[in-house]
Amino acid sequence: MPELPEVETTLRGLVGPMTGRQVVRAVVRNPALRWPVPAGLDGLLAGQTVRSLSRRAKYLLVHFDHGTLILHLGMSGRLCHLAQFEPPGKHDHFDLVFDSGAVVRLRDPRRFGAVLWSAGDPMGHPLLRELGPEPLEAGFDGAYLQREIRNRRCPIKNAIMDAHLVVGVGNIYASEALFRARISPKTPAGKLSRARCDRLAEEIRSTLKDAILAGGSSLRDFFGADGNPGYFQQQYFVYGRTGEPCRICGTNISSIRQGQRATFYCASCQH
DNA sequence: AACGAGACCTGGCAGC
DNA sequence: TGCTGCCAGGTCTCGT
Secondary structure, eight states: OOSHHHHHHHHHHHHHHHTTOBEEEEEESOOBSSSBOOTTHHHHHTTOBOOEEEEETTEEEEEETTEEEEEEOTTTOEEEEESSOOOOOTTEEEEEEETTSOEEEEEOTTOOOEEEEESSOGGGSHHHHTOOOOTTSTTOSHHHHHHHHTTOOSBHHHHHTOTTTOSSOOHHHHHHHHHHTTOOTTSBGGGOOHHHHHHHHHHHHHHHHHHHHHHHTTHHHHHSTTOOOGGGGSOOSSTTOTTSBOTTTOOBOEEEEETTEEEEEOTTTOO
8 A cells, every 4th residue: 555655645634633633542452563562652642742744755753742653554554534533443553542532543454564653863763764865855866866876786676666775666656667767677777877867766756746646636535434545546557557558559568576576567668 | 785585464366 | 165375555684
């Protein structure tokens, strides 16, 4: 479910309901997520007011006066905004209950998500400290990309999914951005010309921006108790389209495995 | 430093 | 209907 556009959409949907609200209690039903949910969160958060929300890579940050709650949705997580309390389901591992009566609930069947606490500067947290630049902010461009991948021999697909290089490019949008840039996912990273790095950086940005726009338009569905995220309706160029005709040239879309992940591409359009 | 493989989990689906 | 095996939107950790 969550690639960067979905996390960004989640963030935008929660800013209104959460900002300035006081936490009444934090409920941990299953602390066995990617890392153990810290004990004593309820004591830490009850009575505290949410000052702001932000995002770094795919981490959602909930800022309080005395620290920051760090949330990650993993592979299968979502944050449900409930106007009032509802009985939790099997995979509802964590609730933040607010003075408004609203509940923000983490639902994560695979439990690859995370709920962590940072008492100091969250950007100094071990999980955030080593991350590469945000693709939608200044600092990520063709010059940066070429400089960073100069000495890499791995396929470019693997390189752009490395969060130390650039954050937020997941398996879907890696394939999509490479298609838009007309670059084969198998190309050794260090072999890309500056011009192709410029193009790739731009297509990563535009692919993510388009997906955020699409996600934004399905905000209500996204936050419904059992709503479906709208991006399923999105028209991918290559992702999940093995054997179907390329939307540009009609050639059947190919799929391979790279780094134990599925990659999709058009062998005719991408070189 | 860079790379690949394994690990963490559960649910859905195709095939028999 | 039931079992088996494979697949899935992430990313840390470890061994080479």
